[in-house]
Amino acid sequence: MDYRVLLYYCYTPLADPDAFREEHHRLCLRLNLLGRIIVAAEGLNGTVSGRTADCEEYMRAVKADPRFAALEFKVEPVAAHTFQKLHVRVKPEIVHSSLHHVRPHEKTGQHLSPQEFKALKDRDDVVVVDVRSDYEYNVGRFKNAVTLDIENFRDFPDRVKRLEEFKDKKILTYCTGGVKCEKASAFLLEQGFENVYQLHGGIIKYGLEEGGEDFDGKCYVFDSRVAVDVNRVNPTVISQCYSCGTPSDRLINCANPHCNAHVALCEACGETLAGACSTTCQEHPDKRPYDGTGLYPKQSNHYNPEQALLSYKAPARPQ
Structure with missing residues (x-):
């Protein structure tokens, strides 16, 4: 398969998100990438698809920027593009939440590698918490994970009280690629939870490195694949x-x-x-x-990414 899907994020201050957005859009156009990228003052979050060589050049270009030195790409082989369009947008946050004050690059839960997460997740002093939305965890989640009945991640702060009974345990949070856990775990620390961890790289990295063991069902993804297999050890349908x-x-x-x-x-x-x-x-x-x-993707026969770049208008700044 000569195509790749790249899933990535990085919380890092961007002084001029609008200028970065235009520069980054041009990079993606040059490399014929398609996908969804969000730029904000707090960092970068994206999923893109493209030919292997183009994806490799994109990763080199992004990592060459010192602001993204800590960024890690989750890379999956695919048969073709998993997107029909390219969107690079400036938004208030790189993941929509009601936690604008939280700064994960300053303080967040302790990162666990997939191997460390696997070793801890079944211990009696641990509770595994899914911070994703209901339509995501309904199709796939870790065995015995606590779900929080949320329709959108912005509902997460209102559900934290449901975890009060676990304050004496280690809290292991997880999501698709890790970006939601950065804010979720930081907020849990703010609310007085002392032992807070997160699965670094999320479900996708866990599947790539640990075979997805004990992840029941499929992992919901935000591209044309909709949901993907991650468990190669003991898969099941839930x-x-x-x-x-x-x-x-x-x-x-x-x-x-x-x-x-x-x-x-x-x-x-x-x-x-x-x-x-x-x-x-x-x-x-x-x-x-x-x-x-x-599946009913929006038709993109007349979509012109160059025109989208030219017609882009930066969001109005708050007065």
């Missing part, structure tokens, strides 16, 4: 078909665009309901044609 309840990790978007629910739907129910999550949605007059995948 999600159920939204319609019939049989085990299924086949994620779709409901064919009714007004619903667009992101759920697991087995192939049989997918055919029966023509890609809809229910008979009501199946009968909706605006239902989209079902091609067997249940």
